[in-house]
Amino acid sequence: MSGVEHSDVIVVGAGTAGLAAASALVRAGKSVTVLERKPYVGGRAYSYEHPALGETVDSQHVLLGCCTNLIELCEQAGTAKKIRWYDEQTFLEPNGNASTIVTSDLPAPFHFAPSFLSMSMLGWKDKVGLARGLMDFFRGYPAEDTESVEHWLKRTKQTELSIRHFWGPIVMATLNDRLSHCSTRYAGKVFHELFVKSSIGGRLGIPTVPLSEFYAAEARMIEAFGGTVRLRSSVEGLVQERDGRWRANTADGAYMADAIILALPFEQTQKLLPAVRMNEEYARGYEEAKDDLELKMARQIHSPYTSILLWYDREITDLDHAWLLDTTIEWFFHKSRIRRYAREKGSYVEVVIAGSRAQLGMTREEILSSALRELEMFFPEVRRAKLVKSGVLKEARATFSVTTGLDQFRPKQTTEWPGLFLAGDWTATEWPSTMEGGVRSGRLAAGAVVGDAMRFMAPETPASGLMRWLSRE
Ligand SMILES: Cc1cc2nc3c(=O)[nH]c(=O)nc-3n(C[C@H](O)[C@H](O)[C@H](O)COP(=O)(O)OP(=O)(O)OC[C@H]3O[C@@H](n4cnc5c(N)ncnc54)[C@H](O)[C@@H]3O)c2cc1C
Structure with missing residues (x-):
């Protein structure tokens, strides 16, 4: 690419936060460029071709009936029908x-x-x-x-x-x-x-297609409304020009806009912050505000997540998903059933260990053999079935932890610097580290860009039954 591309708003990062921010803004008539450093969208909610397994793999993500902003975003992009709901x-x-x-x-x-x-x-x-x-x-x-x-x-x-x-x-x-x-x-x-x-x-909702495919529809919607989504575009520096506009520099070009939304996890925001150059007018207040934001980011911690993927030659149970009690493995997703693969293809299964700090120091073989031993206790058919292939996905930085006292360290989407906004599940949303939290942060940031914070937010789940009179909300 040569020259500088101009738009109203640049969104850095195409996770749920960035996609939600960009979708809201293009639908409101803004021209938007999304810059994403990976070759796919979805951020942490991603799937990819596993070279050794020859399969598209992901760590199962679920949503709930109360995820009203995520559900609305999926309805807008046409992916709501790719969520299977369970009561x-x-x-x-x-x-x-x-x-x-x-x-x-x-x-x-x-x-x-x-x-x-x-x-x-x-x-x-x-x-x-x-x-x-x-x-x-x-x-x-x-x-x-x-x-x-x-x-x-x-x-x-x-x-x-x-x-x-x-x-x-x-x-x-x-x-x-x-x-x-x-x-x-x-x-x-x-x-x-x-x-x-x-x-x-x-209600439990589970996407029926691999996650990057699920979120690709959001990117297509952004483009259908005139926006641009550039993959493999890692932002390495941000400069505020004399006229107040923002320039984002990537390895192969520069992008200019009136406003910029950093829709990144906290550790990536932390990395980019030293590469932000303010114009003279704002430079003075910048250092102090930057220190404050850095202090806030330093208070955030990650929590890991481990998924064990198993392919069996036959179906090991007729359950689509289950909670597994009293073992290290905690949740079971029968992906071949959720995705309605032909029964003859056998079972494609994912078992999950949440908050898996102990597993970070274990080998994949250790994690796998322990998971297989435990899975047998719940599904005796596992003993008879042949394990065709398996994989272990460890995500050390899966989520941020909602530790006690964290709220005061979750920054708002507006910053001290005109035209620069933050999004990402870790910013102030009143939600934990989830796709819904990401979408809310993106929509709040988009609202801040147009000067109407709540403009793009979906209504909360209405209280039902007797709770219509009893709930405080
Ligand atoms: C294994 C796992 C299981 C999970 N399970 C669930 C679940 O069941 N339900 C649920 O709701 N949530 C779940 N989560 C959490 C959920 O994935 C996140 O909360 C959510 O996706 C965060 O979205 P985000 O947009 O804030 O950040 P991210 O998804 O991290 O998006 C940030 C994006 O910015 C890009 N980026 C970073 N730096 C740059 C740069 N310099 N230039 C350009 N782009 C850049 C990244 O590549 C990424 O695409 C899970 C997470 C993991 C990892």
Whole structure:
């Protein structure tokens, strides 16, 4: 490329945050250029051709009924029909016991009551404690993020079994970190949205196609509205020109715009910040504001995630997905069933270890053999089936952790520097590290660009049943 390309807004990064920001702005009539350093869009929600396996692989990403902005974005891009929705969830114990949570016709907040009462994975004492615990999030969730989930569980005297079979798995799956790290504010939000507020907030949605294919439609939508998406374009420096406009420099060219949105994870924002050059008018205030942002980023920590991918010569169960209790592997996705592959092709399965710090130091063989041993306990057919191929995906920087006290260190989407905006799941969204958090941050940044912060935000899931009168929100 030669010369400088001009547009109204440059978006750096084509993860969920960048795609959401760019989609909102092109739909509002702005000209937008998205610069993404990888050869595909989707960011951490990506899939790729695994050379050794000869398969397109990804770490399964799920969404929930309360992810209203992500769902709306998918509807706009035409990918909503590529999400399979489940109202039923199965919890398996290694001894063969299965408990199912399914939405009933009772009005919220009682929609899960019949399932909870019949769950064999918990005793009566556990269930009474659980009901009492959920009452804490009846009207909403805590405004402060100072208490850890571990502390809350002790304070509300939750039983050891309910922590092992309910609270722990839900927190690990949604916040991707251990109970002692996560704040009750975010766990409370999850419990309120999924189990109390409405009968649709806790529905489980699973994309039925590989993730980069899923998000490619968002990129096509941006282009259909006149935007440009440039892949393999890593931004290496940002310069604010004399007239206040911004120039983004990549290895093969320069791009100019009135505004720029950095839709990056915090560690990539941290890397790029020293390569930002302000014009003279703003240079003075820049250093101080930069120090403040750097301090905020220094408070963020990552939490890892490990996926074990398995291909069997036959179907090992007729379940599409399940929670796996009391083992290192925590979740099971039957990808060949979710994606409706022909049964004769056998089972393509993913098992997941959330918050997998211990696995970072283990070899792939160690992780695989332990996962296979554990999987047999839940699905005896695994012993008879032939494992055709397998892979282990370790993501050391999968998510940021919603540690206690983090909220004050999540920056807003507007910055001290005119025309420079931040997005990314880690910025202030009131959501944990999720695709919905990414989309919200992108839409908030797009709103800030047009001077109307909430303009692009979808409405929250409405409270249903009795919660229409009882919910605070
Ligand atoms: C294994 C795994 C499992 C997960 N499971 C779930 C789940 O089930 N449900 C859920 O909701 N969330 C899940 N998440 C979290 C979710 O993926 C993230 O919260 C979300 O995708 C963050 O989006 P983002 O746009 O903020 O950041 P990112 O997705 O990280 O996007 C940032 C983009 O910026 C690009 N970039 C970086 N530097 C530059 C540069 N200098 N120039 C140009 N481009 C650059 C990157 O290549 C990337 O594409 C999971 C994450 C992982 C890794």
